[in-house]
Amino acid sequence: MGAGVENEVHSSPASDGKAPRTARGERTLRKILDAARDEFGERGFSDSSIVAITQRAGVALGTFYTYFDSKEAVFQALVKDMSEQVRDHVAPALRNAQNAMDGERRALESFLQFAREHRDVYRIIDEAEFVEPAAYREHYETTAARIAGRLAAARDKGEVAAGYSDKDLEVLAWAIMGANVFLGLKFEVWSSADPGHIAEVTSRLLRNGLAA
Amino acid sequence: MGAGVENEVHSSPASDGKAPRTARGERTLRKILDAARDEFGERGFSDSSIVAITQRAGVALGTFYTYFDSKEAVFQALVKDMSEQVRDHVAPALRNAQNAMDGERRALESFLQFAREHRDVYRIIDEAEFVEPAAYREHYETTAARIAGRLAAARDKGEVAAGYSDKDLEVLAWAIMGANVFLGLKFEVWSSADPGHIAEVTSRLLRNGLAA
């Protein structure tokens, strides 16, 4: 992190008419975004300062305001960026699955690996609950909806008990997501356990619990 | 909240030699703690100010520093207070349980009710992840250990499959806790669903998944 290969700007940039119109501008925006991720990840939102971000990025203080209206604005842009990173990291694991239950196991394992490699990303999304509640909620609503959709498809294929209504599956999707998030926090961020084993134990619960 | 019946000071008060030595002092400390809970619950940590807290409490600014060393210190005291409130609210539900699985269902339902009636408490504990990481971690480690203990006891009684090691049960405890927390966030804080139904759907998963 910090010095490694950095990412291209995913989402449409910083809201307003503040989008860069030049190659140079695009590079600068990216530098600020990467620096912000490092700074927020290490110090948390309120202990981070814009001066520190611009210093990390190697640009002047004022340059920040060419691209963002406020400290909150970068944070919001960052959350969207990371939310997409998580999704993109987990997606391929799902594609390799044999069946629905196997898919959820692979998804969890992949998520745990991501959490381990990007502890800071984890923290930033969590902190969004207080800094940018809308972005936080959006992230989890979207994720839960994806899980619920997979469960419904599995039920229609007969891999999950037919007795569950769509509403029930929404409840279960939130339960599964919550479990995954806390497992990541405990066993990858706070300590370091084998993602494969965690995923296996949890998946057994799910397989038996949901089976048709 | 705010104007209702307020609680006595649970834990040993504010750390240092800052404990009140007088009835008057005790009353003042309680007023500040209640005001702080309201203020932090409504505005979040960083948008809360000590002036605002003391104004709510009806005391002078300086009085705050008779009982606390800093803004963080009240917050920490508050987290401990609330952590104990959650535990005390759930405990009686567990005592009424027929068996282990029934106990977890009742615990979840009771927790969801608590979340609904104390949305602000919920937010305060969550925000502790960033304001007082140690207090946050303490809260969840303790809670997870309690759940894991119950699961191990159930296993030894034959209500949970004998195949689970203590370590496995710790993993499952974190999964269950995470599920509970997210269910509370989604269905009681962000929206309003029937705790009984949520708990029933989730419990079915657990019963089938863990059964001996």
Place this chain on the structure above:
DNA sequence: GTGAAACTTGAACCGGCTTTCAACTTGCGA
């Protein structure tokens, strides 16, 4: 009733951080 300890008060100090802005530089299209 008395005096010392506990408690209360709020003005002022203090430092930090966000945001602004006018002067300056760069780079691209014609």
Place this chain on the structure above:
DNA sequence: TCGCAAGTTGAAAGCCGGTTCAAGTTTCAC
């Protein structure tokens, strides 16, 4: 090559809120 739009700069304005403290008031043990 030229000119203008885009981008960059960093000093300083302005704000805000945490923390201190010396002077005053209340409580309570004796």
